Amino acid sequence: MAEKLTPEKIEEIAKNFEKIQENKIPIIKGEKETVTQKIDPKILQAKKEEKRVLPLIKPTDPRLLMQVAPFIDDTLKEFDFKDRLDLSKVMYDTMVKYGGLGLSANQVGLPYRMFVMGGHPQIEDGKVRSVFNPLINDVSKETVNFKEGCLSFPFLFLTINRPKWCSVKYTDQHGKKIEETLHGMSARVFQHENEHMNGYVFTALVSKFKLERAQKARAKMLKDYARGGAIK
Numbered sequence: 001m002a003e004k005l006t007p008e009k010i011e012e013i014a015k016n017f018e019k020i021q022e023n024k025i026p027i028i029k030g031e032k033e034t035v036t037q038k039i040d041p042k043i044l045q046a047k048k049e050e051k052r053v054l055p056l057i058k059p060t061d062p063r064l065l066m067q068v069a070p071f072i073d074d075t076l077k078e079f080d081f082k083d084r085l086d087l088s089k090v091m092y093d094t095m096v097k098y099g100g101l102g103l104s105a106n107q108v109g110l111p112y113r114m115f116v117m118g119g120h121p122q123i124e125d126g127k128v129r130s131v132f133n134p135l136i137n138d139v140s141k142e143t144v145n146f147k148e149g150c151l152s153f154p155f156l157f158l159t160i161n162r163p164k165w166c167s168v169k170y171t172d173q174h175g176k177k178i179e180e181t182l183h184g185m186s187a188r189v190f191q192h193e194n195e196h197m198n199g200y201v202f203t204a205l206v207s208k209f210k211l212e213r214a215q216k217a218r219a220k221m222l223k224d225y226a227r228g229g230a231i232k
Helices: 007-015 041-048 073-079 084-098 184-197 208-226
Strands: 024-028 034-038 102-104 114-118 128-139 143-150 153-163 165-171 177-183
Touching (some): 084 114, 084 128, 102 184, 128 184, 153 184, 153 208, 165 184, 177 184
Antiparallel strands (some): 024 034, 102 114, 114 128, 128 165, 143 153, 165 177
16 A cells, blocks of 8 residues: 655655756655665656757858759768768758758758658658758659748748659668659659759749749738738
């Protein structure tokens, strides 16, 4: 039968609360006897570890409009990354933080020919790809118009005409060579992010008239939001 908690014992537990945050759990064993149990250091480290999120560079930053050189693993240490897995995690966490479906390394000022994409539960069951040194081998003749956004241009949406599918090649976060054919939204996101690798942004894919109209729509959207409305 469980021992009855007296006011004195409750007070003793309260006094030992700080030990919980010092890697110790107080356990009341008797009237005056207290023993401590160590928490697994790996669990403690996992709790303490914070997600590393990188800031987006401005859309006018020249790094966004430069072709990115092929990725080389030896350059990771220059930007404090342990390996491809570490870079992939930081890129994914950053993409999720800003609410995107894809994010290229040069959008956060990194000189890597690399991007991450996916994570949406309704697109390939949330599959995530870490793409290093991407190459598009072939695309469909059939094209589809669809509205796109870009994390480098918040709240700006443009209707872009793209091939319906694309056959691609790249290496993943483990260095494994991947060849696959992507369809639908996955194909669109891959093409969008691959353009970042070559120094292109999606605003260059529409006419001046369409871009100005989209910019006006964004200005109105932000104005309505500032007044307390919802962004639609």
